[in-house]
Amino acid sequence: MAKAHHTRFDCSPGCSVEAAIGLIDGKWKSVILFHLLDGTLRFNEIRRQIPAVTQRMLTNQLRELEADGLITRKVYAQVPPKVEYSLSPLGLTIKPILTALKAWGDENIGLYGKPKQTATDLQAASIPA
Amino acid sequence: MAKAHHTRFDCSPGCSVEAAIGLIDGKWKSVILFHLLDGTLRFNEIRRQIPAVTQRMLTNQLRELEADGLITRKVYAQVPPKVEYSLSPLGLTIKPILTALKAWGDENIGLYGKPKQTATDLQAASIPA
DNA sequence: CAGGATCCGGGCGGATACTG
DNA sequence: CAGTATCCGCCCGGATCCTG
Secondary structure (H helix, E strand, C coil), rough: CCCCCCCCCCCCCCCCHHHHHHCCCCCCCCHHHHHCCCCCCHHHHHHHHHHCCCCHHHHHHHHHHHHHHHCCEEEEEECCCCEEEEHHHHHHHHHHHHHHHHHHHHHHHCCCCCCCCCCCHHHHCCCCC | CCCCCCCCCCCCCCHHHHHHHHHCCCCCHHHHHHHHHHHHHHHEHHHHHHHCCCHHHHHHHHHHHHHHCEEEEEEEECCCEEEEEECCHHHCCHHHHHHHHHHHHHHEEECCCECCCCHHHHHHHHHCC
């Protein structure tokens, strides 16, 4: 797992959840993977899709994703350099998670990063107590 | 968002993914939420479910989850103290994500935290290139 | 274009001690 | 039981400069 961001998990039932999260957390990984769902992207293309990421971090996260086998890095021997990133077969399998995240985010989060409905709102709306 | 672990996200398409992840990352949150799927738990019950977490971290993460409206904290005025944590209505809505994570983890990760099949394996198995 | 190298501060998170 | 308080090391991640 590259550098083991989560130090370690001694397994209890929820272990695989932890492990799964371990692969897609890391501040930018999920967003990167999400954008790669649309297809292959070059380095600076990803940067443009995620303006807030620094090139250092982008390189880092891409390296870790590659080390974890989630993405594939293809280098073209030419100048100026051209490097393409795409989801590996394993990476493709996390699509359900990403779309679930996206769906949930779209549903429950405003554009400001704040939950748009509070627990109380939802209580009144859907759940009968 | 409590203390804004992810500083901020200036929104591009994948923003809501980032935002969603922002709520469930934080080293232990996903596991905590996952265990709360089974129902209400007391503080030390959660600790026992997640041996690797320290009480400091557990308190932290619980506070953040509460601030984000994902869990509910119920304090019983009695001694010795009794505090129960449970998923809020909003928290319940992330169940699909958690189960997706669990499913993916169970499927693709061994008990050691390493992906059990490499990209190459999967390539040979399913995808024709 | 796609990075590598270095410097550096902030905060995440562990360990320990104390409390209502 | 369910925390709070404090100290502190580590490394995450930003900023900047350099390269094939």
